[in-house]
Amino acid sequence: MQLSIDLGSSDQPIYQQIRDEIVSGIASGQLRDGDPLPSVRTLGAEIGVNLHTVNKAYKLLQRDGFIEIQRSRGTFVRAGDTAKNAAGFIESSGRRIQALVSDALSLKIDRTVLHHMIDHYYDELEGKGS
Amino acid sequence: MQLSIDLGSSDQPIYQQIRDEIVSGIASGQLRDGDPLPSVRTLGAEIGVNLHTVNKAYKLLQRDGFIEIQRSRGTFVRAGDTAKNAAGFIESSGRRIQALVSDALSLKIDRTVLHHMIDHYYDELEGKGS
Amino acid sequence: MQLSIDLGSSDQPIYQQIRDEIVSGIASGQLRDGDPLPSVRTLGAEIGVNLHTVNKAYKLLQRDGFIEIQRSRGTFVRAGDTAKNAAGFIESSGRRIQALVSDALSLKIDRTVLHHMIDHYYDELEGKGS
Amino acid sequence: MQLSIDLGSSDQPIYQQIRDEIVSGIASGQLRDGDPLPSVRTLGAEIGVNLHTVNKAYKLLQRDGFIEIQRSRGTFVRAGDTAKNAAGFIESSGRRIQALVSDALSLKIDRTVLHHMIDHYYDELEGKGS
DNA sequence: GTGGTCTAGACCACT
DNA sequence: GTGGTCTAGACCACG
Numbered sequence: 229m230q231l232s233i234d235l236g237s238s239d240q241p242i243y244q245q246i247r248d249e250i251v252s253g254i255a256s257g258q259l260r261d262g263d264p265l266p267s268v269r270t271l272g273a274e275i276g277v278n279l280h281t282v283n284k285a286y287k288l289l290q291r292d293g294f295i296e297i298q299r300s301r302g303t304f305v306r307a308g309d310t311a312k313n314a315a316g317f318i319e320s321s322g323r324r325i326q327a328l329v330s331d332a333l334s335l336k337i338d339r340t341v342l343h344h345m346i347d348h349y350y351d352e353l354e355g356k357g358s
Numbered sequence: 359m360q361l362s363i364d365l366g367s368s369d370q371p372i373y374q375q376i377r378d379e380i381v382s383g384i385a386s387g388q389l390r391d392g393d394p395l396p397s398v399r400t401l402g403a404e405i406g407v408n409l410h411t412v413n414k415a416y417k418l419l420q421r422d423g424f425i426e427i428q429r430s431r432g433t434f435v436r437a438g439d440t441a442k443n444a445a446g447f448i449e450s451s452g453r454r455i456q457a458l459v460s461d462a463l464s465l466k467i468d469r470t471v472l473h474h475m476i477d478h479y480y481d482e483l484e485g486k487g488s
Numbered sequence: 489m490q491l492s493i494d495l496g497s498s499d500q501p502i503y504q505q506i507r508d509e510i511v512s513g514i515a516s517g518q519l520r521d522g523d524p525l526p527s528v529r530t531l532g533a534e535i536g537v538n539l540h541t542v543n544k545a546y547k548l549l550q551r552d553g554f555i556e557i558q559r560s561r562g563t564f565v566r567a568g569d570t571a572k573n574a575a576g577f578i579e580s581s582g583r584r585i586q587a588l589v590s591d592a593l594s595l596k597i598d599r600t601v602l603h604h605m606i607d608h609y610y611d612e613l614e615g616k617g618s
Numbered sequence: 619m620q621l622s623i624d625l626g627s628s629d630q631p632i633y634q635q636i637r638d639e640i641v642s643g644i645a646s647g648q649l650r651d652g653d654p655l656p657s658v659r660t661l662g663a664e665i666g667v668n669l670h671t672v673n674k675a676y677k678l679l680q681r682d683g684f685i686e687i688q689r690s691r692g693t694f695v696r697a698g699d700t701a702k703n704a705a706g707f708i709e710s711s712g713r714r715i716q717a718l719v720s721d722a723l724s725l726k727i728d729r730t731v732l733h734h735m736i737d738h739y740y741d742e743l744e745g746k747g748s
Numbered sequence: 749g750t751g752g753t754c755t756a757g758a759c760c761a762c763t
Numbered sequence: 764g765t766g767g768t769c770t771a772g773a774c775c776a777c778g
Contacts, residue, residue: 238453241753248457255463267765278755283766291551294464299631300762300765307464314467318475323368324458325472327378328451329479333385334424334437335447339480342455343473345448349459350469371559371777408778498713501768508717515723527750538770543751554724560750560777567724574727578735584718585732587638588711589739593645594684594697597704599740602715603733605708609719610729631762668763 233275242277246285251294254307256356261307265295268303372407376415384424384437386483391437395425493535502537506545511554514567516616521567525555528563632667636675644684644697646743651697655685 233249235242253259265271268286272279286303289295296306332342368375383389395401398416402409416433419425426436462472493509495502513519525531528546532539546563549555556566592602630638643649655661658676662669676693679685686696722732 240453243753248460251464252456252460255460269765279766280756281754284753286766297629297766299629299767302765314465314471317462317465317467318471321458321461322475324454325475326382326479328454328458329476329483330378330382330385331451332447333480333483334381337447339476341448342476345452345455346459346469346472346476349456350463353459353463369557369559373777411778414777500713503768508720511724512716512720515720529750539751540771541769544768546751557751559752562750574725574731577722577725577727578731581718581721582735584714585735586642586739588714588718589736589743590638590642590645591711592707593740593743594641595704595707597707599736601704601708602736605712605715606719606729606732606736609716610723613719613723633762671763674762 233271235275235277243281243284243288246271246275246277246282247288250285250289252353254294254305256353258356259305259307261305263305265303265305373411373414373418376401376405376407376412377418380415380419381424382483384435386485389435389437391435393435395433395435397432493531495535495537503541503544503548506531506535506537506542507548510545510549512613514554514565516613518616519565519567521565523565525563525565633671633674633678636661636665636667636672637678640675640679641684642743644695646745649695649697651695653695655693655695657692 233246235245238245240248250259250265259265265286266274268279268282272282286295286297290297294306295303297303328342329339332339370378380389380395389395395416396404398409398412402412416425416427420427424436425433427433458472459469462469493506495505498505500508510519510525519525525546526534528539528542532542546555546557550557554566555563557563588602589599592599640649640655649655655676656664658669658672662672676685676687680687684696685693687693719729719732722729
């Protein structure tokens with residue numbers, strides 16, 4: 229697979245965007261367990277950022293169990309046994325979701341709107357995997 | 359209403375935390391349209407942060423149409439006609455939600471889990487308003 | 489307290505040595521809960537290393553719950569509620585201890601020697617705290 | 619004896635892991651004085667690593683007196699008269715143990731916990747030798 | 749002044 | 764060629 233990472237207009241740090249794109253790739257099935265990731269140098273050159281920035285993204289992914297970094301060998305997707313389970317996700321994402329709901333509710337946006345948005349992204353990501 | 363803002367373990371900037379707490383207050387109905395907000399000095403002293411920090415939070419809230427700053431009169435909640443509507447929300451929160459869904463999906467977490475979590479926070483916030 | 493960190497002849501990475509020295513300070517009671525740590529720049533200048541190296545050590549300590557990094561404010565010891573408990577320690581240190589025992593046993597070194605060495609360092613560190 | 623070396627999740631260099639596994643084998647009595655070790659090629663092929671890597675591990679073991687490399691005859695365990703004695707062990711492992719104790723003490727873990735863990739691994743390794 | 753991020757370039761250990 | 768470590772210097776956000 230060809231990783232296509234586009235750093236966009238976001239105000240997020242670059243390493244976060246890289247991290248999110250890769251997680252997204254795993255989520256959509258475009259990146260499968262065992263797949264090799266480009267080296268920090270290669271990916272950095274490809275998307276025009278410093279290798280340290282890519283490295284930081286990889287470290288984050290490693291910390292969260294999404295990838296495995298093997299010294300002198302390369303970096304590989306590790307989608308098989310996710311260390312974090314649903315409970316861990318709920319715990320670590322609670323604040324994010326709460327803030328999201330606060331924003332929505334303060335604008336009188338119905339919960340169904342959020343449900344639909346979530347479904348939309350689920351469909352989009354699951355669709356890629358076919 | 360008594361604003362209870364606790365700054366803590368988060369790695370978010372303080373002004374963001376203040377902003378989120380106030381939005382949350384509006385969302386839950388604890389802060390209603392027209393309600394006065396403490397002055398930047400008062401709130402700053404209360405929660406032990408620099409007044410510039412509070413000011414920045416207020417500016418953000420004003421920009422997004424959540425509050426109205428009336429020079430030398432005070433600051434007031436403006437929950438009635440929110441400047442941002444649902445369309446704006448969808449546009450501005452898309453990336454956040456996409457990242458959230460990516461994280462969840464990569465952990466094989468079903469979309470219904472996210473639905474339930476969202477409902478949970480909706481209920482929690484709506485419950486406070488009664 | 490005056491942090492005295494001496495980078496030695498070890499073949500460990502510098503950031504690890506810094507990390508270990510600070511954990512040692514906490515263990516001995518020389519660093520107490522809430523104590524401020526020098527800024528990355530200050531400490532870096534003091535011991536003659538780059539601020540990024542110090543930063544990496546601090547990040548490790550933060551990850552393990554030993555310190556709290558507050559943006560724009562500083563860094564503080566967090567010895568109160570250790571996130572990792574005994575169970576976590578056993579899990580994360582098992583390999584280290586196993587390797588240690590392997591080395592010792594292959595040299596026909598009795599287990600009591602290890603016990604004594606451990607006691608020695610316990611005494612040394614606990615002695616400093618008085 | 620069938621050497622079972624599993625390289626895996628560790629972030630240690632592979633040659634270190636091989637070295638540790640063999641020392642562990644000696645410690646447990648599964649490898650006895652005079653036992654032949656597989657050739658670097660054989661072992662390398664078996665566990666899927668470069669023969670240079672195996673070679674480096676053997677060189678380390680030779681340096682520390684654990685094995686004897688006889689040119690064109692093979693490699694043999696030398697568990698009888700270990701070059702390093704207890705004094706040498708204490709000197710070379712002091713830092714390791716100190717770091718271990720620091721970690722434990724900072725988490726308020728009692729020294730007896732460490733004693734028990736050490737005994738556990740002693741028992742485990744000694745048990746294999748029967 | 750604090751930590752956060754990013755760049756650039758270097759050397760090393762390992763495979 | 765890969766990741767690991769370290770340095771140096773820069774700009775930014777925050778308080």
